[in-house]
Every structure is written in structure tokens, then in C-alpha cells.
Amino acid sequence: MTQTATATGTAASDRAPAASARNLTKVYGGGQTEVRALDGISVDFAAREFTAVMGPSGSGKSTLMHCLAALDSVTSGDITVGETPLNGLSDKALTALRRDRIGFVFQSFNLVPTLTAHENIVLPLAIAGRQPDQDWYDTVVQAVGLADRLGHKPTELSGGQQQRVACARALMSRPAIVFADEPTGNLDSAATAEVLGFLRRTVDEFDQTVVMVTHDPIAAAYTDRVVFLADGRVVGEMRRPTSDAVLEKMKELSAREVAGTAAER
């Protein structure tokens, strides 16, 4: 296996990583139809940082995040979340890890429709059989600005409100890291701004760590650092990104991909 990563988190940050991946490969299928979704990725995500993962379709960004979030298994390589190595953990232990140490925000369908906003927010804690820390709960609810909507069911909330409830839920267990998978993909621009603003605040004010997969340069501009993937490898990194710079880089990556494809022919 070739070490192809050109940039790793440790080089760019002096803080201990909240999550790290070493030499990750993820192979689907075999023989002729083999697809290498991750091709030897090594990357660190520093604590108390807001990171975006970007790349063209099929670059492996979603797979990387699913593996880091203990939702999917890797073919080879090591993942550490907080101080916990994921290797060899049972489904039960992985589930408990997701529950206690990882927060997750999906693109859509983030809430249990039968439960109120409040019940959804405390669900991971309730499943674990723990009482929420009242101060922390108040702080988070205050921050997402939903204090007056807590008794509502998801169908009675707007898309942006639902996504903010999902963000609050992801934070309730004070996780080591929060993963967000295109969290604004289904939202209009105003709601997008609300959600991204909230994620930014959790990093700045509550010392949380957020990793977000996105294809939107504007969303990427809210982050501290952008990691670019292509063909299952890390192909670049940008600190203090602006939407223009990110857009440029993305265009470059797409062009390279087109060229690569043409060259193969």
C-alpha cells in the first residue's frame, strides 16, 4: 500500500485529535467489479475544530465519515475516536460508542416522528438510561433557539427547526466528536445559515468538535479547515477557507478527474 496522503491533521494542528484515521481502506466487491472507496487514507480531526470534508461524487467522503462514526466497517486501517480505538469492537460496544461519544446529524429524516422535540433531543441519553445534565440541556436548547418549540412533534416543525433539533440531540451527550452528513442539503438558504451558525457556535463557545461532509462551498466557508478527497485519497487541505477559494479548488478537482478519465481512455 502506498502512503499517498499529502496532508495530515497533525501537521496543521498542535491539538490532540478528537478522531483519527490511519491507512484506511474500504473495498466494495471484488475482482473486476472491485471499488476502492477509501484507498489508504490517513487523517486527523483536531479537537475544538470545525472541519469540512469535500470532494467530487464518489470521492469517498461519505464512506470516510460513516467509518469514522462507527456506522460502517473498514477493510483495513485504524480508527480512533476520542481515546477509543474502534478496531475489534463488537456491535454492542460500537453502538454504545455512537450513543455516548459520537453525535450525528443526517441530511434528512433526523428525528423520530412519534416523539416531541424535547424527547428527541434527550433520546440518546434516555436510551442509555441517563438523566440529562440540566444546565447543559438549557444551554444547548438556548443556543439552537428552540425553547418555545420543545413540546412539538417533528411534523409541526420546519425543516430548519428539525435540523436544529437534530443538532441539539447530537450535542446532548457532550460527544468527543459530531459528524454531520450534508446537514443543509435539504434546507433553504436562511435555514442553512441558522444550522451552520449553530454548528460554528458549538465549536467556538462550547468547545465541541464538528466534522461535516458537504459539497456546498458556502457551507465550507463556515469551517476552520477543509479536507479535500478524490478517488478515496486525501488530495488537499485548506485552512480558513473562503467560498471562492473552495469553489476554485473543487473546480480544479473536477477538471482533474475529467482529465484522468480521458487519459484512461
Add this chain to the structure above:
Amino acid sequence: MLRFSLRNLLARKLRLALSGFAIVLGVAFVAGSFIFTDALGGAFSGIIKGTTADTEVLPQGGGDFTSAGEDARTIPESVEADLAALPEVAAANGYDQVLGVFVIGADGELVGGNGPPGLAFNYTETQAITGEPITTLVAGELPDGASEVAIDEGTVEEAGYEVGDQVELVTPGAEPVMTATLSGTIAFGSEGGLVGATLTIFEDQAIQDLFFNRRDVYTGISLNAAEGVSQEELAAAAQEVLPAGVEARTGDDFAAENEDAVGEVLGFINIFLLVFAAVAVVVGTFLIVNTFSILVAQRSRELALLRALGASRRQVNRAVLAEALVVALIASTLGLGVGYLLALGLRVLFATFGLDLGGASLTLEPRTIAVSYAVGVVVTLVAAYLPARRAARIAPVAAMRDDVALPESSLRRRLLVGVLLGLAGVAAMVGGFAGSGGIGLTFIGLGMLAILLGVALVAPVLGRPVVAGLGVGYRRVFGSVGVLATENARRNPRRTAATASALMIGLTLVGLMSILGASASASTDEAIDKTLTAQLVISNVIQTPFSTAIAEEARKIEGVESVAQFRQAFPDIDGSQAFVGAADPEQLAQALNIPSAGGLGALPDDAVLATTAQAEGKGLSVGDRVEMDFPVGTQSFTLVGTYPPSGAIPADWLITTDALQAAGIKPADSLVYISLADGADRDAIRADIEGLTDDLPTVTLKDPAEFAEEQKAQINQFLGIVYALLGLAIVIAVLGIVNTLALSIIERTREVGLLRAIGMQRRQLRRMIRLESVAIALLGAVLGIVMGVVFGVVLQRAIADQGLDVLSIPWAQLVLFVVVAAVVGVLAALLPARRASRLDVLKAIGAE
């Protein structure tokens, strides 16, 4: 559109299988009932044809299958020779037939005897109309002399004897128990075997000596026709030489009449089974409606797309119905197959009650196939119609929307219809009480049906407090998993209610039957307690009359004050079989304290007493004539009084022993009541009498409490059959829960993925589904048991005057049913929970 329907079905094999389940089981029950009763009919028909010769010569009106063995009349032996001399007759074989001869096995247990008769006759070479000999020797020799018998193979095998062994027999003759050498084994002519009956073959002289007071008489003579002589010619020729009171009947005629008589009884069994099949089908209908509703709901966006692409409402409606039709056809076919297995099960069930079909083959009549497909297709199409209509009402624009809700008629309309139905049911019940007899009961029955349907309709609303109450407990015990389970059960009240309703129907009937059973037991206890003044009772657990010698001997024991012999016969009154008891009135009056209008002690030989229910049912009052058709002819009695139905007199009519004997019924006791003199040593007398019955394994001595137990054992046995049959309806209901859960989980795949993603353990997920399942099951059980109790009380009140005058509610049993329902809920959740917990988290989240 048809191709679209088929594609859909193939694409959803699991859902197809689930929706077909209910139909398969409902059809299976119907098919199983028919297959079983056909086999039963075939077996009896085989016996009848296999024992009937070209012409049968019998005392006039005798030889009826149902009265055989009761008839005391005989034919002189000389008639046999007269018949044999006729040129039309190839062979005339006189025979003596006796009922109530049973074999005691090598282990001391009676073989058979729990229903089917213990036949005995002498060996003849008669050819039956089937062309086969009635009996064929299989091994050993025919009996020679009074100390030898031959017995049918099946019984010998079950009894564990070998040819040459000494066998013990119970007989209705002067010698209640006799020992004989087994000279050989015989095969019975017909294919179906003996349907649980046993057959003992005696030598000619021996059977006459043992059972006919050494007289040279026959109970009947079988004639085989000479070459080229028809049955009619043979019968006509024979009639010429017969003495008065004896008639010759063609074999075909005789067989047909007996088949009719048996057919009537089998018809009852068929109807009895079909009632349960109907329950199963109704329960199944609920599930089909539910399944198709869920399937349509899950596919609403797809159906909307069809509408948007230009399909008319009718086409969408037809597409759904076409799917239903295909499911119905496949499921009905499977149902037929399962029905065959079910018939095998019924065979085992009925065998435990003595109706042993043995090796009789189960046949699939064209009628069974037709009825099965008709039931399967009609029920499915009717059930799928509502969901199909709703599917057609989906607006095309729904295809564009993210969350599609089906247009649902509001619960209010449903509530209104349900409440109206319930009120109509209550009104019918009240009316039923005002009415009398059968019509009143019909009204009460219809009222129950209306209430049941009404409750099923309003179950989504009635269920709310039940589920909410459960939810409180769930939250406390199981925390958030309990909350989620409760919310899932509440999420779609119609679906939950429809699923629970299926179980509710089954449990309503179970509850109803348990109350009727408990009340019948309690009534028996009370009746025996109140009316039985005799201190001891001799009875036969297999309900077969026993030798009068026992009573005669008991009478001689010192300290016995009086002995009352009770006999039974089954003549026809108004064309239907009646249960007539007979006793010496003075003796009976000492044994029983019956508050009879008209008095028991002074009952003359031409008078009859009837239960109040019988008199009322037939519209008779004191002074009216009652005609009973005995084998010897019609006997006329005057109704002189009535008595309440009770467990102490096990008969609907009562005449004197002399009158019964005059009617040509053999003297044999079915019950003997023994009253002791004051100060007599009860234990000593009991020991003495037990010495008399010791040799008879089925005839036992009981005190009143034990006698009551014996009567109640029959009630419980019947309840056992009913529970077993209702069990199938409950199995269908449980499959319904499995079905609903499985479909709901398919629908909630993303939610399951989400829960797993945010940290719900597999174990917790399984528990959540299990709790939802238990909630549904308990909802059905609670509604069902409550209604069962109400119906049970109402029905007990309605038929209180028919011997069910004590109400008894078996609370512990009812609670047990609810507990069992909860367990059933756990079991129903096993597969759906497993499936859900194995879902791949990422795929589940990404699922549509």
C-alpha cells in the same frame, strides 16, 4: 395494468407472503373441515356398505344404525331355514348382534369405548353389497365353543394380545366380565376400518347362550341373492315366507337409510367445524383488510405516480384488486394443502374423543376445492375492496410530495357506525330476552355479533385508554424504549386496532366459552347437590349401558335401603332423536328429590315427564300426548308433568322402566342410584358394592361429589375441543400481529436505522418491538375478555332455564388468558424484532 400488478407482487415477495398468510389459514380451516367430515362420512359409509347384504331381514322398523343394540326383538332361528330354501336365495345367514362388548387390554385398560360402539356378532359367510365378505379370518381359527372369541386385528394389536391368549371382555350380558381364549384375528370388510369401534366374533351358539337366554333366535338374517336375482326380487320373495312383524329390505335401501342417519350426525359435526372455520375466516378478513391497507399506504406515492401518468381511478382500483386476486388464488391453493394437514390434525383431535378414523384415507372432493377457492377469493376481494377504493382516491399531485398521507375517512364516521351497530346489538339482545326459545336466542346471538363488529369498528378509540394505561407502565419499567413502543402502538390507531380486533374476536369466544363451561360445571354441582338424595351412584364412564345384574346384586347387600335403576333410549319424537330416560318411579323418588309438577312416585306406564325446556320448546303442556317412535312402533304417552333440567337425571324425558321394556328396549342400566339405610356402615357397603363392579373397568361407584366430577369431566372435554378449534383462530390473529409488525417495520426502516445510529442497542430495539407487540396483544385480549364476560353472563341468563342456572365466572382462568395473550405478543414479535435488529444501519437510513 395487470402486468403492473404482477410486477408489484413479485417485487415484494415478503409482503405477498405476509398478506397471503391469513387467507391460507382461513381457507385451510374451511378445507380441513370438509376433508375431515368427508373422510368421516366415507369411513361410516364403508362400514355400512361393508356390513349390508343383498337383502336384510329384520324385525319391522329395526336395524336402524342408531337404535341397533337397544332393540330387544328377535327372529326365530327356523326362519333362516325357510329363507335358505327359497330358490332366489344363495345363502341365508342368521346373525346375532350385540353392542357393549369391549376388550380389556393386557395392561388392564379398556380398548376404545370412548364413544364408538363395542360390536359383537357371530361369524357368518355373508357377502356384503360391496362384494367382499363382512369379515375375513386373518390369523388363527374361528371361535369354537363358548370359551373362544375372535377379535378384529386393530383391537388385538392395541390390546397387546396374541392368538391363544386369554382375553377379558366386558359384556352387557348376564356375565358382566368374561374370559375367553383368543382363537384368531379377523379383518373387517370395509376400507375405513371400524372408526374406533371394536369387533368381537363369537360362535353362533355361544352368543345366543350369553346374550339371548339360550334361545335359538337371531337379531337379523342376511340374504345373498342367487345368480341373476335382483335385490328387489330377493326381498319380495323373502317377505313371502316371513312371519308377522319381520320384514325383508333390499341392501341398497337399508344402506341408504343408515347412511342418511349417520349423515345427519356427520352434518352436525361439519356445521360445528364450519362455525369455527367461519370465525377463522372473519378473523382472517380483518387481517387482509389491514394488510392491504398498509400495503396501499406504503405504496401511495407510487400509486399517485400512476395517477399522474394518466391512470384512471378505476385502473388504480383494479390494479390493487388484481393484486388481491392473485394473492387470493395462490393463498387458496396453499390453503387447500394446509387444510389437508389440518384434517390430519382434526383426525388426531377427534381420535382422542374416540372417533378414530384409523387408516381411512382423506379425500379431496371437487366440492371442497370449489368452496375453498370461493371462500379465499371472495373474502380477499371483499377485504381488499376498501383499501383499493382508498388507493384510487389518492390525488395525482401526491406523487410530487415528500410525505404522502392517504385520504382517510375520519374516525368520526367510523365511530358513529360502530356505536350505532353496538346500540343495535344491545337492542337485539334486550329484544331477545323478551322473546322466547330459539327466536329469542337468535336475537341475542345477532346482538352479540353486532356488538362485536361495533366494538371492532370503534376499537381505535376504545383502545386509546388501554394503550395509554399500558404506556404509563411501560415508561416506568422500560424507560425510553417503553415510550417509543407505546408511541409506535399509538401511531396508527386503526392499524393497531384492526390487528388487535382479530385477537379480540378469538378471545371473546374463548371468554364466552369459559364462562359457559364454568357455569355448566357449577350448575351440575348444584343440581346434584340439591336433587341427589342417594348416597352412592354406579355409572359407566364410557356412557354405555351395563348389565342389570349389578343392581340386582347390590340390592341384596345388607344396609342398602333402595336401589334405583336408570335406563336410556333414543327414540324419535317429532322426527328427531330424543333422549329418554326410564326408571321405576318409586325407586327413583327415593334416590332423587325432584321438584316435579305432577309427582314422580305416581308415574303410570302410559305417562311421561319432560324437562321444562323440552316441554316449552315443543309447546307441550300437561295432558298433551307425546308420541315416541321406538323400533317396535310408535308408543303414545301423556305428559303428566315437568322437571327442571339437572345433572341428576341425565335425560330430557322420563318414562317408567316397564313402558321402556314394552317398547322393546333391552334391559340395561346406564345409572344405578343406591340409598343406604339409616345408620348403615357406608364404608363397608361401599366396599361390598365395589366388589361387584371391580371386574368392570368402566363401571365405577361414586359418591355424589365424584359423580359430579364425572359429569363435569365431559363438560371440560367438550370445552377442550372448542378451545382447540378456537386456538386456530387465535393462531391466525397472532400471525396478524406478526404481519402488522413486519409491515410496520418495513415502513419504519429509516427510523430503525436512525435509532440504531444514535446508539440504540439491538437488544433495546428488539425489546421496543416486543413491547409494541405485547401492547397490541393485550389490547385485543382486554377488549376480548371484557366482551366475553359480558356475552357469557348474558347468554347464561338467557339459557338459565335449560339447566345452566348457576352463573360462574372463572376469574383466574380469564386472567390467565390475558397473561397468555401477553406471552403470545412476545412470540409474535420474535421474527419481526430479529429482522429489525439485523437491518444494516446505513442502508436503513438511506432507505426510501
